[in-house]
Amino acid sequence: MVKINYTIEPIFKIEFFKITSVKFKEKKEHLEKILQQYPEIPFDNFYSNRNKANFTWELKEIFREEFQLIQARFNTKINLTRAWSVSYEKGQFHVPHNHSSRGYTGIIYLDLKKDSPKTIYIQPWNNEKDQSVLYSPDVKEGQIMIVPQSVMHFTKPNKINFKKRIISFDFDLN
Numbered sequence: 001m002v003k004i005n006y007t008i009e010p011i012f013k014i015e016f017f018k019i020t021s022v023k024f025k026e027k028k029e030h031l032e033k034i035l036q037q038y039p040e041i042p043f044d045n046f047y048s049n050r051n052k053a054n055f056t057w058e059l060k061e062i063f064r065e066e067f068q069l070i071q072a073r074f075n076t077k078i079n080l081t082r083a084w085s086v087s088y089e090k091g092q093f094h095v096p097h098n099h100s101s102r103g104y105t106g107i108i109y110l111d112l113k114k115d116s117p118k119t120i121y122i123q124p125w126n127n128e129k130d131q132s133v134l135y136s137p138d139v140k141e142g143q144i145m146i147v148p149q150s151v152m153h154f155t156k157p158n159k160i161n162f163k164k165r166i167i168s169f170d171f172d173l174n
Helices: 024-035 056-062 064-074
Strands: 017-020 041-043 046-048 078-088 094-097 104-111 119-122 143-148 153-155 164-173
Touching (some): 017 064, 024 104, 056 078, 056 164, 078 104
Antiparallel strands (some): 017 143, 041 046, 046 078, 078 164, 104 143, 104 164
16 A cells, blocks of 8 residues: 555635733723713614714724734734724624625624623635534633624624623724
């Protein structure tokens, strides 16, 4: 029998960037005051101020260290294009969606309990066994996830009596 050498490795991979915010309690309090100017309204199966909010400058100032880390990771300046909040009461969810075909999106977990639904990302190519691969990173309140805007993602229905709240933001690389 002839011994044949071979390797198996992925052709592609999608990286995500998870940051644990420093001094999150102080930053959260500051951000919550700003969010009072941008009330959320019913939007499909959740509440959001996406169409009314414009607090990108304030967000970048409050999370200055985190945005400096993001810029260092990508080795370039970033252009924060928009930011908004989304809340999920019991039974509410977000259908699969993406934010664009280019750039990056971030999620700051503002109010999150252990049993709150986490964001689930959908692999953008079919798996040969079951046609889909889902990934839900372990995140906690005060953490930030950065992924390409093109990656589809969703949130399952909130099963607990707690209002999960996130800040979502999009940015391009300069």
